Amino acid sequence: MITIVRDWREVPAPLRGASVALGNFDGVHRGHVEVLAAAHQARPDAPRAVLSFAPHPREFFRPDDPPFRLTLEAERAAALAEQGVSILYELPFDRHFSTLTAEAFIGDVLHRGIGAVHLACGADFAFGHRRGGNVTLLREQAEALGIGLSVVPHLDDAEGPISSTRIRRLLQDGYPERAASLLGRPHVIRGVVAHGDARGRTIGFPTANIALGRHVEPARGVYAVTAALEDGRIVKGVANIGRRPTVADGAIARVEAHLFDFAGDLYGQEIAVSLHHFLRDERKFESFDALRRQIGLDADEARQVLAGIAPDQP
Incomplete structure (x- = not known):
């Protein structure tokens, strides 16, 4: 069972203090599973959580783009629950949220808002207004707040990094079995x-x-x-x-x-x-x-x- 939280400013006490994987998690593919595992391994005593967004930031900034999602919100939540995630902070991505600085995202959302005790993300994770924050800033400021961080390298196979973009291309080219091998x-x-x-x-x-x-x-x-x-x-x-x-x-x-x-x-x-x-x-x-x-x-x-x-x- 997964609990979905949509307001980071009013998180009940039982839903704070989690080890949180960060990202869009479109597809919840094998690379994403590595990030989830890193969050759990670092703090196995803490609830397993994911912080993501709805809509996807690309849908917000480029609404006229062709549809691109591998998993919509309900399917993403179901796939995360299958991986043992008990809390999904599915934050509304709107104009106000898009203007948050990287520092405000760390201090206001991750620390004071959801009370994360540990974070995990991919090596290319970017966040905050105009994607101004990176893993270097995240590590510096999170650790100053007493929050640990696990940075997970890309999971590769013989053809390169496993990514949502690559899976989309395989599906569009008519190779669902190969897409399934990357999704898991x-x-x-x-x-x-x-x-x-x-x-x-x-x-x-x-x-x-x-x-x-x-x-x-x-x-x-x-x-x-x-x-x-x-x-x-x-x-x-x-x-x-x-x-x-x-x-x-x-x-x-x-x-x-x-x-x-x-x-x-x-x-x-x-x-x-x-x-x-x-x-x-x-x-x-x-x-x-x-x-x-x-x-x-x-x-x-x-x-x-x-x-x-x-x-x-x-």
Whole structure:
């Protein structure tokens, strides 16, 4: 269970005194896990916490940029909880907060606000107005306040540093397995199931439709997926991500997941769709019959790909 705190000026006493990992934690990938581990190892007696922001500072400063998030707030909190984090200081990033100096961030937010007893961050962590603070300043001022600091180097693999940027690129290029190897789990798109145009149902493949929203858009095409439902079930399926050129060219990109051997009403429920394997590019078919035949082939291939995945594995 993770407790989310959104006001650093009114933190209850039981939620102070934590060992705090700092950063945006978009994706909560293997490199982020190293930072979480460093915070815990330095002060195993203290609660495990993360300090992050909502919205992501890039979304605040560049609102017209294309969506880029690997994990939105709910998915990030869930992923952090899986890593043993019990407190998430999810601070609103607004105009006022963006003007805080680096010194004020350390003294007012980290020390007097949340009462951190130890901090951990990546070697390139920058903070404060115009990113004026770095790990050198953080170490000097935190230690003067009696707060320890662990600076964690980049986690590398054979191809270089593991980063959210690299994971986004892999997803956009159609390599969800390689992205999963850096994340430590499959990439997830979490959202509320909305009503579509019911065309999938008319051709024998009803779908759960989720808007991509602020998620980064993976390569458009068809994927073997699993979906975690609100009741705890994990259901295998096949999903199209894209704009459905056969039926609605120019529509907003979304996920349309057909869940195998499933009957039920998911409208209004939040589900989490995990991408396991990219099957083919999205393309336009000459007829609905041709589309139906191809979806059948896609479903058969997805079943084969997912055969080795345990029923309860997301």
